[in-house]
Amino acid sequence: MNRLTSPYRCHLFICGNDRQGARKSCADGGAGPAIKDILKDQVAARGWKGPVRVSQSGCLGLCERGPNVMIYPQGLWFSAVTPADADAILAEVEKLLKG
Numbered sequence: 001m002n003r004l005t006s007p008y009r010c011h012l013f014i015c016g017n018d019r020q021g022a023r024k025s026c027a028d029g030g031a032g033p034a035i036k037d038i039l040k041d042q043v044a045a046r047g048w049k050g051p052v053r054v055s056q057s058g059c060l061g062l063c064e065r066g067p068n069v070m071i072y073p074q075g076l077w078f079s080a081v082t083p084a085d086a087d088a089i090l091a092e093v094e095k096l097l098k099g
């Protein structure tokens, strides 16, 4: 095993867990994957690939508050996210990159 520090300034995790309606999950209605696609496209369009990574995750544990997005290592969480919130999340990432 090699112990490393993260190669990313910001790593966005977007829950894409889908329980197929058995109980609430972040992929209900396609929300989580849609948010991930927007964030991934925008990170590439803004030239942030390299310092910023966007990954779809499994369940983050706050399912009732979803869809959930978290940013590490800063430890920021966004809940009840919709695709319309992507610009606000990207504005937070921009602040982190400048900070």
Ligand code: FES
Binding pocket: 015, 016, 017, 018, 024, 025, 026, 027, 058, 059, 060, 061, 062, 063, 064, 066, 067, 068
């Ligand atoms: S299903 Fe997304 S946090 Fe659990």
